[in-house]
Amino acid sequence: MKFKIVQEFSPNTSLRWSQSHAYVPTPLLLGDRIRVFYSGWDAMKVGRIGFADFEREPPYKNFYTSTEPCFDIGERGMFDEHGVTPSCLTHSSDQSLMLYYIGWQKQASTRYTLFAGRAVSTDNGESWERTSKTPFLDRHHSYGLFVRTSPFVVDDLIFYTSGSNWIQVREGAAGSSFKEIPTYSLRVIDNSKIDDDDYDSPVIIRGLPLGTIGVGRSYLWRGIDSLALSGLFSIRVLPSRPDWTRREPTQHYAIWYGEQLLGQERKTFNLLKQVDIIGNLTGTYSTRGTLFKCEWSQAFPYLLDDGKRTLMFFNGDNFGEGGFFIAEQVKGENNQGRSGIRRRGARQL
Numbered sequence: 001m002k003f004k005i006v007q008e009f010s011p012n013t014s015l016r017w018s019q020s021h022a023y024v025p026t027p028l029l030l031g032d033r034i035r036v037f038y039s040g041w042d043a044m045k046v047g048r049i050g051f052a053d054f055e056r057e058p059p060y061k062n063f064y065t066s067t068e069p070c071f072d073i074g075e076r077g078m079f080d081e082h083g084v085t086p087s088c089l090t091h092s093s094d095q096s097l098m099l100y101y102i103g104w105q106k107q108a109s110t111r112y113t114l115f116a117g118r119a120v121s122t123d124n125g126e127s128w129e130r131t132s133k134t135p136f137l138d139r140h141h142s143y144g145l146f147v148r149t150s151p152f153v154v155d156d157l158i159f160y161t162s163g164s165n166w167i168q169v170r171e172g173a174a175g176s177s178f179k180e181i182p183t184y185s186l187r188v189i190d191n192s193k194i195d196d197d198d199y200d201s202p203v204i205i206r207g208l209p210l211g212t213i214g215v216g217r218s219y220l221w222r223g224i225d226s227l228a229l230s231g232l233f234s235i236r237v238l239p240s241r242p243d244w245t246r247r248e249p250t251q252h253y254a255i256w257y258g259e260q261l262l263g264q265e266r267k268t269f270n271l272l273k274q275v276d277i278i279g280n281l282t283g284t285y286s287t288r289g290t291l292f293k294c295e296w297s298q299a300f301p302y303l304l305d306d307g308k309r310t311l312m313f314f315n316g317d318n319f320g321e322g323g324f325f326i327a328e329q330v331k332g333e334n335n336q337g338r339s340g341i342r343r344r345g346a347r348q349l
Contacts, residue, residue, distance in 0.1 A: 005279030
């Protein structure tokens, strides 16, 4: 699959809640616009969800950005008191919007925990109401002590990331300091049987790059004429020998295309190739002076298909510190995979 960068969005750093980052862009197709939800970080690195509206036609000009967050952090002591991040959007049965989101909570002996919550909107995401103060994907004694989050819904299935371990990685100039990060993998659970361990299974991904330490928020779909799922997987990699002369980070993400194996291995995917992104990857300065760059990392893909073209929204280097990118799928190539990319099941507005 090949995409060309056609637009960039940088956070409005004059806003109290959006001092940096436009993290994990999650788009919604409306009648006259594309609304993209994202997490902006304040000065204390606490994320709140706001949105930016773009024109539906090229060049997808940004004409409105929310001045206040549409979804704020949770109450003191709750699983999402130190940050919220969008992960997936679906319709509820009454046609209201359902937001699946990531809740952040800082800890004393580890950096944080990440669990998943849900919220409902009846005004196209301008405001949200939590379905519960507690996570619907909570801590699990076996495979999710610290991380059960980044949910993505396809039909009656919820794919999510899960982890119970931490590792130390080098960062800073020439790896002069260390940082603790979680390791995590992909799992899938039946949406109607959230509390039943018998319906919660690991997802096997064949062909992972050497040095993979996690699979982040990924985008999956079931083709119109296919029983199998396809997906864009956000793969976190720890290079064995970072290129310090080029300031290569000690960890980065890459987006890979994969397809599900049918037959007896219903929860197994084959990674086929890394998604090809063309355009200016090394960085340009926005009107706000923020450097956009996705030379080393491309992460957290989300597709939007309006029937005429397919767009991919994603973050670049340093977890979207400079903002997010919009890329349009290149036409004239057989790069959609076997099942096409029009998603059914948890459909878009």
